[in-house]
Each structure stands twice: as C-alpha cells, then as structure tokens.
Amino acid sequence: MEAGTAGLRLQLCSLIPGERSGIVGGLPDHSTSTLQLPQRWPAAEDTSNVERLSLTHSRRTRLVSRNGRSDTRLSSLYKKSGVNSETIHALADEAVLLKKKAEDLTPRLNERCIYLIGMMGSGKSTVGKILSEALGYSFFDSDKLVEQAVGGTSVAQIFKQYSESFFRDNESEVLHSLSSMHRLVVATGGGAVIRPLNWNYMKKGITVWLDVPLEALARRIAAVGTDSRPLLHHESGDPYDKALVRLRNLSRERGEVYANADVRVCLEYLATKQGLGDVSAITPTAIATEALVGMETFLKKTALLEMPRDNPP
Numbered sequence: 235m236e237a238g239t240a241g242l243r244l245q246l247c248s249l250i251p252g253e254r255s256g257i258v259g260g261l262p263d264h265s266t267s268t269l270q271l272p273q274r275w276p277a278a279e280d281t282s283n284v285e286r287l288s289l290t291h292s293r294r295t296r297l298v299s300r301n302g303r304s305d306t307r308l309s310s311l312y313k314k315s316g317v318n319s320e321t322i323h324a325l326a327d328e329a330v331l332l333k334k335k336a337e338d339l340t341p342r343l344n345e346r347c348i349y350l351i352g353m354m355g356s357g358k359s360t361v362g363k364i365l366s367e368a369l370g371y372s373f374f375d376s377d378k379l380v381e382q383a384v385g386g387t388s389v390a391q392i393f394k395q396y397s398e399s400f401f402r403d404n405e406s407e408v409l410h411s412l413s414s415m416h417r418l419v420v421a422t423g424g425g426a427v428i429r430p431l432n433w434n435y436m437k438k439g440i441t442v443w444l445d446v447p448l449e450a451l452a453r454r455i456a457a458v459g460t461d462s463r464p465l466l467h468h469e470s471g472d473p474y475d476k477a478l479v480r481l482r483n484l485s486r487e488r489g490e491v492y493a494n495a496d497v498r499v500c501l502e503y504l505a506t507k508q509g510l511g512d513v514s515a516i517t518p519t520a521i522a523t524e525a526l527v528g529m530e531t532f533l534k535k536t537a538l539l540e541m542p543r544d545n546p547p
C-alpha cells in the first residue's frame with residue numbers, strides 16, 4: 235500500500251445518541267475489517283485505566299448527592315486504600331462540583347462536541363472520560379479509532395509499517411467523520427493540531443487545550459513507558475530525560491498552535507489557584523471541572539459577541 239494515499243473510509247449511519255448509529259471503516263488493499271461502534275453510543279471506552287480515585291467519582295457523586303453532603307459510607311469505600319478521610323471528602327466534594335458544573339453547562343453546550351487537545355500525556359484520555367461521564371456524553375479517543383480502522387493495528391505499528399503521514403491522513407478522516415456528530419468528548423492525538431484542516435473539523439465543536447508543563451508530561455510518560463508513543467520512543471537512555479528532550483523538540487516545532495483552542499486549561503495556573511506546589515497534585519476531576527469553567531466563559535463571550543449591538547444585556 236502506498237503510504238499517505240490510502241485513507242480509511244468512514245461512513246456515518248446516525249449522529250444522535252440513542253438512535254441506531256455507527257462508524258464503519260475499512261482499508262483498501264489489505265484490510266476488510268470494519269469498525270462498528272455500539273448502537274447507543276455508550277461511553278465507547280472503558281475507564282479501567284483512569285486513575286483509581288478519579289475512576290470512582292460518579293459512585294461518590296451518587297453517594298454524596300443523595301444527602302447533599304459527604305456520606306460517611308464513603309469512608310468504607312476507601313478503607314483499604316490507605317487514603318485518609320479528609321482526602322476522601324475533598325475528592326467527593328470535587329466530584330459533586332464537577333457534576334454540578336456539568337449539569338449547569340449541558341443546556342448551553344447545545345449538544346456540541348468537545349475536543350481535547352494537548353501534548354502527549356497531557357491527560358486528554360483520562361480527563362476526557364471523566365468529562366464525558368459528567369456530561370452524559372460519549373467518549374472517543376481518536377487514536378483508538380484510527381487503530382480500529384487500520385484493522386486493529388497499534389499507533390506504534392502504523393508509524394512503523396506505513397508512515398507518520400499515513401497515520402495523519404487517517405487521523406484527519408476520523409476527525410472529519412466525528413465532526414458531524416453531537417454530544418461527544420473526543421481525546422485527539424497530540425499531533426492533530428498540526429494540520430489546519432483538522433481545526434476546520436474540531437472548530438465545529440469546542441476545543442479545549444490541556445496545557446501541562448513538559449517536565450510533568452515527561453514524568454508521566456516515563457512512568458508508563460513510550461511503547462505506545464512512537465514519536466517519543468528510543469531504545470536507550472533514561473526514560474525521563476529522553477521523553478523530556480523529545481517533548482521539548484516537538485513543543486518547539488509545534489509552536490503556539492495549541493493556543494488556537496477556544497479554552498485553555500493551564501495546570502500551572504490551576505495549581506497556584508488551588509494552593510498546590512506541584513501540578514502533579516491536581517486531580518483529573520479538578521481538571522475536568524476547570525475545563526467546564528473555561529467552556530462556560532467561552533460560551534458567554536461568544537454569546538455576547540453574537541448579540542446585536544442595539545440589544546445589550
């Protein structure tokens with residue numbers, strides 16, 4: 235197959251959750267496999283990799299919201315986790331706040347999709363799953379959709395077997411297909427921002443940049459390894475150092491492109507606001523909430539700009 239020319243074919247059957255819907259993808263030449271998404275667009279991703287304490291946020295929300303205050307039964311949920319009760323209640327409060335913000339914002343979103351952008355490891359998948367659950371949206375990871383469309387081939391293998399540009403073509407086609415849908419949270423690949431065409435697709439929804447310091451990204455990536463991230467993968471060297479060097483180069487190459495997002499969630503700013511010394515202490519739930527706050531501000535500004543001049547608020 236000629237790299238860069240053979241894109242996947244995606245066919246959308248329905249755009250509305252609750253109706254029969256799906257994406258069908260296949261590759262010419264070598265692949266007849268199809269990508270069939272579930273009928274009801276349930277959160278298409280499982281949440282098994284989400285950090286443990288964040289994962290259970292909806293469960294906490296249910297427990298807490300029943301009484302409108304932190305429930306002592308929360309303690310039993312975490313008895314074995316070694317987390318003290320103060321932390322448990324702080325996390326429960328965070329989850330309640332997230333749910334409340336999501337409920338407030340949902341009508342204003344008008345079913346628009348949310349695209350999370352940011353460098354590799356910035357938490358797009360982790361935060362995206364939490365955000366989608368809070369909003370009652372479906373979650374998609376564009377890397378996973380590309381992988382499925384290329385017959386279940388991993389991103390790393392696609393880069394190796396075909397090329398980066400072949401991956402980028404498929405990534406664009408996935409974003410194109412998703413752009414006509416509603417009520418989705420999409421974790422994009424870190425490099426999706428480099429093609430102006432992809433912005434045309436993503437701007438149909440709201441774009442949210444997770445802005446995380448490179449050192450924190452390198453720490454996260456060193457912890458999980460670079461096998462699934464071909465642009466950071468090198469055979470030898472200290473995992474943190476080599477991830478940081480590659481991230482610095484990529485960040486320099488990409489310049490200010492992430493700043494085109496409608497909303498910026500800056501973890502350094504958030505850490506200062508929360509009185510935390512380090513961005514690594516910010517939970518994905520708090521980041522998801524900050525994303526909702528940013529979207530609210532963005533939507534208010536947009537509404538003001540669209541308001542006729544002779545009809546001020």
Ligand SMILES: Nc1ncnc2c1ncn2[C@@H]1O[C@H](COP(=O)(O)OP(=O)(O)O)[C@@H](O)[C@H]1O
Pocket residue numbers: 283284285352353354355356357358359360361421454455458514516517518521
């Ligand atoms: N707020 C956070 N604090 C600490 N670790 C995080 C946070 N968000 C994500 N991670 C971890 O960082 C790694 C990369 O996160 P992921 O969501 O896969 O990023 P992306 O989708 O942007 O590449 C994962 O191991 C994840 O558990």
Ligand SMILES: O=C(O)C1=C[C@@H](OP(=O)(O)O)[C@@H](O)[C@H](O)C1
Pocket residue numbers: 352353354355358377389422423424425426462463464465
């Ligand atoms: O930054 C990039 O160019 C890439 C980021 C990756 O996604 P994540 O940001 O989810 O790691 C994946 O799309 C591919 O390895 C290329």
